[in-house]
Amino acid sequence: MTACIDREMAVQSLADGELDSMNALELEAHLQDCPGCAATLARLRAVRAKLVNAEPRYRAPEALRARIEAMIGPEAEGEPARPARTLPWFGGGAIGALAASMALLFAAPQLTSTALQDQLIAGHIRSLQASHLVDVATSDRHVVKPWFNGRVDFAPPVAELAPQGFPLVGGRLDYLDGRPVAALVYRRRLHSINLFVRPAPALASPVAATTHRDGYSLTRWVAGGLEYWAVSDIDSGDLQAFRTAFRKASGT
Known part of the structure; x- marks a missing residue:
């Protein structure tokens, strides 16, 4: 059994303890009636527990040990140098804990904070309310x-998706976390879709996911060193269809 498509990110956030209290209560109520989401949450928590409790498997390289021992040499000038000693704290226990932490980082999806989702939704709403949907208005x-050359330090892929029912409207410069990002704008009937593109953060999860928040659908994916976030008030199924169409047309 798998989690509901529109609950995937929320379930992952709950497993990592990153879900705010209001959404946590709502999700916990949903879990009572959804075996798929409940099973997914149980699997995520089991993986986390195994990684955290894993036995140490790695030892520090001898060269690294020697450098650290040299750094903590004589404490005061003139004090006779003491024989190099083995650092008990730098044995398997510490290295094992570090290895478990790193394994957890790479094994579990790096979840985007709800604060970033709020920024994405706010940027989408702002573009509609301020009549500033695009800086360059064209379907070409x-x-x-x-147009993005010199405005952002990366090249966002742009796809024409009119045959698939998502005509291109244009693009504009926007901001996330205080940094400039590319915003591509598409339409689905009378609804706008904002596709925010930015360099992928370090350790960003490669897992594509869709969520629903405050009446808006959000879907994300990572490809070619870039992170993509599509935001709209259309049905999550339509937004996933947009994601599929864009990825196929742009090769992402």
């Missing part, structure tokens, strides 16, 4: 793509 991707 060959115009939109080069």
Whole structure:
């Protein structure tokens, strides 16, 4: 059994203790009636427990031990140097704990904070309310793509998806976490879709996921060193169809 598509990220956040209290209460109520989400949560928690409690498997390299022992040499000038000693704390226990922590970081999806999701939704709403949906208004991707040159330090892929029911409207410069990002705008009937593109954060999860928050659907994926976030008030199924169409057309 798997988690509901629109609950995947929330379940992962709950497993990592990153879900705010209001959404946690709502999700826990959902878990009472959803075996798939409950089973997914149990699996995530089991993986976390195994990694945290894993037996130490690694020892510090001898060269690294020697460098650290040299750094903590004589404490005062003139004090006779003491024989190098083995550092008991730097044995398997500490290294094992570090290895378990690193394994947890790479094994479990690195979840995006709810604060970033709030920024994404706010950026989507702001673009609609301020009548500033696009800086460059065109359905020609060959115009939109080069427009970002010099405005962001990466090249966002741009796809024309009119045949798939998601015509390109244009693009604009936006901001997430205080940094400039590319925002590509598409339409689904009378609804706007904002696709935010930015360099992928370190340790970003490669897992594509969809969630629903405050009446808006969000879907994300990572490809080619970039992170993509699509935000809209359309049905989550339509937004996933957009994600599939964009990835196929752009090769991401």
